[in-house]
Amino acid sequence: MSATAPTTPDTTQTDVLIIGAGPVGLFAAFQAGVLGLRCEIIDVLDRAGGQCTELYPEKPIYDIPAVPGCLAQDLVDRLLEQCAPFDFPMHFGQRADSVTDTAGPDGHPRLLVTTDAGKRFDVAAVLVCAGAGAFAPQRVALPEAVALENRHLHYAVREVSHFAGKRVIVAGGGDSALDWALALRKVASRVTLLHRREGFRAADHTVSAMRAAVAAGEMDFVVGMLGSLQTGDDGSLVGAIIKSRDGDQTLAADELVALYGLVSEPGPIAHWDLDMHAGRIHIENTTTYETSRRGIFAAGDIAVYPNKQKLILSGFHEAALALRRAYHYAFPDKALVHMHTSNNPGLKAKLTA
Numbered sequence: 001m002s003a004t005a006p007t008t009p010d011t012t013q014t015d016v017l018i019i020g021a022g023p024v025g026l027f028a029a030f031q032a033g034v035l036g037l038r039c040e041i042i043d044v045l046d047r048a049g050g051q052c053t054e055l056y057p058e059k060p061i062y063d064i065p066a067v068p069g070c071l072a073q074d075l076v077d078r079l080l081e082q083c084a085p086f087d088f089p090m091h092f093g094q095r096a097d098s099v100t101d102t103a104g105p106d107g108h109p110r111l112l113v114t115t116d117a118g119k120r121f122d123v124a125a126v127l128v129c130a131g132a133g134a135f136a137p138q139r140v141a142l143p144e145a146v147a148l149e150n151r152h153l154h155y156a157v158r159e160v161s162h163f164a165g166k167r168v169i170v171a172g173g174g175d176s177a178l179d180w181a182l183a184l185r186k187v188a189s190r191v192t193l194l195h196r197r198e199g200f201r202a203a204d205h206t207v208s209a210m211r212a213a214v215a216a217g218e219m220d221f222v223v224g225m226l227g228s229l230q231t232g233d234d235g236s237l238v239g240a241i242i243k244s245r246d247g248d249q250t251l252a253a254d255e256l257v258a259l260y261g262l263v264s265e266p267g268p269i270a271h272w273d274l275d276m277h278a279g280r281i282h283i284e285n286t287t288t289y290e291t292s293r294r295g296i297f298a299a300g301d302i303a304v305y306p307n308k309q310k311l312i313l314s315g316f317h318e319a320a321l322a323l324r325r326a327y328h329y330a331f332p333d334k335a336l337v338h339m340h341t342s343n344n345p346g347l348k349a350k351l352t353a
């Protein structure tokens with residue numbers, strides 16, 4: 001049953017909502033701009049790039065057409081640069097939670113997407129570029145951790161000022177953990193980096209910077225694992241028991257920042273009544289990449305069909321075709337005239353400005 005989308009001040013109306021700002025979502029935004037579609041992009045993370053940025057930013061990629069080789073993060077930066085002329089809003093820290101069929105004032109079908117942070121998008125089409133699913137932080141596996149979350153236990157640093165003058169434990173051995181330990185030492189009363197072993201997954205120059213800061217007495221490094229978290233009478237964090245080969249030790253702490261990396265979860269999209277195969281969206285029609293639900297398209301790693309290749313270039317192609325179909329939902333009475341960017345004076349001016 002369709003209903004007219006309730007228009008509230010916090011409902012954004014646009015042509016296409018792109019879910020996921022990984023490489024495929026970013027290229028899709030560029031394609032939307034080329035076709036004359038308005039779009040907005042959301043991602044549950046606090047930055048663009050998807051797997052390229054989160055999993056392998058410094059690994060080279062050799063199979064992007066016309067790019068003989070570049071680092072994964074460089075590819076993301078170039079995709080951001082490519083879609084920048086269209087200036088489409090990107091909303092980070094927003095997980096797409098639900099989608100409802102609605103109708104516009106003219107009776108044409110529309111979709112209303114809501115996010116976990118309360119944003120609402122009233123759109124003609126949705127392009128799901130959700131990759132392996134919504135990335136979520138790997139959580140501290142201690143029962144007492146849940147009550148401390150977002151108060152004294154953090155899985156991301158949102159405001160550095162929150163840590164000013166506090167005793168902070170930063171747990172983890174990757175780039176994020178080391179970068180934040182180094183950054184927070186400038187505002188915290190004391191920072192202790194906690195990692196289960198002497199070796200790190202972080203870049204060599206970051207490890208060197210951390211070791212230099214420890215040698216200079218600007219921060220501490222402890223090898224061990226969180227055994228339990230200690231709280232005061234008011235429920236705030238006061239310290240942690242650290243387990244190591246040499247036995248247990250207590251570290252006094254006001255804040256714990258746990259940066260153990262990300263895990264991907266299928267997330268709410270798995271309950272959108274789409275034809276799903278093993279956690280991915282099954283595509284029947286590979287000329288449009290429309291899912292089993294009208295107006296919802298899928299491209300990139302989340303989309304599956306016979307002979308699907310989980311490659312960035314496959315996602316680019318899928319997104320380009322999906323948006324051409326989405327155009328007809330956004331402009332049901334208009335024909336989509338194929339034009340090369342170089343033959344379209346308005347577009348050419350925009351892209352070369």
Ligand SMILES: Cc1cc2nc3c(=O)[nH]c(=O)nc-3n(C[C@H](O)[C@H](O)[C@H](O)COP(=O)(O)OP(=O)(O)OC[C@H]3O[C@@H](n4cnc5c(N)ncnc54)[C@H](O)[C@@H]3O)c2cc1C
Nearest residue numbers: 020022024043044050051095096130131133134300301312
């Ligand atoms: C180590 C490694 C090396 C690789 N090397 C190559 C290579 O050399 N060449 C190549 O072509 N491919 C390579 N790949 C594969 C490539 O990274 C993927 O094909 C590509 O990232 C898929 O892009 P995507 O945009 O579909 O998804 P992703 O990159 O996974 O991005 C999806 C985004 O969607 C967001 N998201 C998910 N669900 C939601 C939701 N409900 N709400 C809001 N946001 C959501 C996620 O947070 C994420 O940011 C490699 C992969 C790995 C792991």
